[in-house]
Amino acid sequence: MSKNVLRVENLTMQFGGVVAVNNLSMEINEGEIVALIGPNGAGKTTAFNAITGVYEPTNGAVYFNDQKIIENHPQGKMKKLYAGKNADMYKQALVKTPDELTKLGMARTFQNIRLFKSMTVFDNVLTAKHLRRTSNIFTATFKLNREEELKMRKDTEELLKLVELYDVKDEIATGLPYGKQRKLEIARALATEPSLLLLDEPAAGMNPQETEELTKFIHYIREKFSLTILLIEHHMNLVMDISDRIYVIDFGEEIAEGVPAEIQANKRVIDAYLGVSEDE
């Protein structure tokens, strides 16, 4: 049995009275590409944010490489309001911040591209190397970390060559065409040396040709960096092409899980996407 990299247990995210994600459980094994899909407003991005430490989930736990990274239970006002399940299962309140999670080896990209606007392509990736530093502010300022700095630069150059962005390395990041900006964002995430990569709608706003290139690219980086990947996506072509397994959620609840062929044939999934016909 392969080892699971990310395990989400009974994750519930409730805003006031609205349960955005209800009792979601997922397992992602080493080397897999898993997609989380669902119609608009199903709670995909909320789930994503709760896993990556941006939101504090209301209830549930998340494990990364068998280390507990997030656990929470309804507290304060939520105690009365809580409408989800498994209210008494968790006792601890532990939420690691996004930067701690990235240090552990979880890197993410954003739905609406968030590059460092004023920096060059090279500096964007170089900045992501900052978290693996061993220098402190004094040694860095007075250039006593020359070796480390040179290694950072060399690694960045190699990475940029790998993802074929080396020829634009001195351009300002936001001046790149859209497809390349996406690629750069993924490259920047790769620079943090992750074992799990979380992609939030990587193909949003891309044309079919760009989407196809992206599919190849994701396959390529998985092999090259031996990554495990979780992605949220709307483009069904991309999802069906690259996913090993798919989780489908609707109204915050999981409605199906399986390999692409199973999902394509699943009636509940089709209903969720196209609506239930009233004649039946």
Place this chain on the structure above:
Amino acid sequence: MWEKNKRTICNLILVGIIILLMILIDLFAPSTSMWFSVLRKVCTFALAAVSMNLLNGFTGLFSLGQAGFMLLGAYTYAILTIPVNMRSNVFRNYGDSVIHFQMPLVAALILAGIVAAFFAFLIGLPVLRLKSDYLAIATLGFAEIVRGLVQLQSFGPVTNGPDPINMFTAPKSITVYAAISGISIFIIVLMINSTYGRAFKAIRDDEIAAEAMGINLAHHKQLSFVISSFFCGIAGAMMAMCNTSVSSVSFTTSMTYQILLVVVIGGIGSISGSIIAAFIFYASSEWWLKFLDLETYTKAGSKVPLLGPGFRMVVFSILIMIIVLFFRQGIMGTREISVYDGIMKIKSVFVKDRAKGGESHE
């Protein structure tokens, strides 16, 4: 790599020339020359502006506490460098000073920075949770509180209450000011070009992305705030030297605004911009536009219209408005000055002209 080295060397030559000019002024200018008072002030406020730029321009934290940190630096420096036999004279209203030793200039300067940095560390913990305008208001409040506190009678034996402190070590030579300011700015530049500098810029550009890339926001913001305040404290100590007397009334909010203005005119996010702007700002407000405040008569004896007390500020304000309107990014934007690039540009124009000339000959 060679390109980069050439740029560095050219810029170092420029810095060398500026230092040489300052030493020459120091040696040969008549002691009544305006250069002295203006350049001292320029050095002081260039450092203050650069340290504010580190926070506002490079880390994206809009803080207005500069006057407070400068005050802390100025007081620390002044109190520590009064000669022992003068102390009872300076602190006559409070019996005597509680401190009975005199520190050398450099030690007092560094301590001035450390005291400012320590207070920044303390208030940074709660205040840096705030964003943009709220942070500005909180730091502004801090500066006002500090200004109020040092005037308290009960702190008299240490701060001399509302009375000014004087008689402390205050060098006259511009070279000293240039050296302090130059070394400090050089350290800031080194830091901005290090991996920490990149992390600061990342926070400025996009906080959420920076955090997702593993940059600990609280830690790095605190770091930037403390370092900026350290150099602000040193700038405060330099201001004390400039004025040869320290009194809390001179560290008002309007001084913070002046520094902010220098930063904006120079370009938010440009070190060389801040230095150039500091020179232009203080040279024109203290010297070049001074004649506007004097009532002047023509040879025929009639009074020149408009010239008179207060008119300087009117002209000055209009100039600032023009700069802000037409150079929205400030003089330098986020770029830095580069002698090498400048030479190359001039050369390319020149070479092109010659090529054209060649064509016309044929």
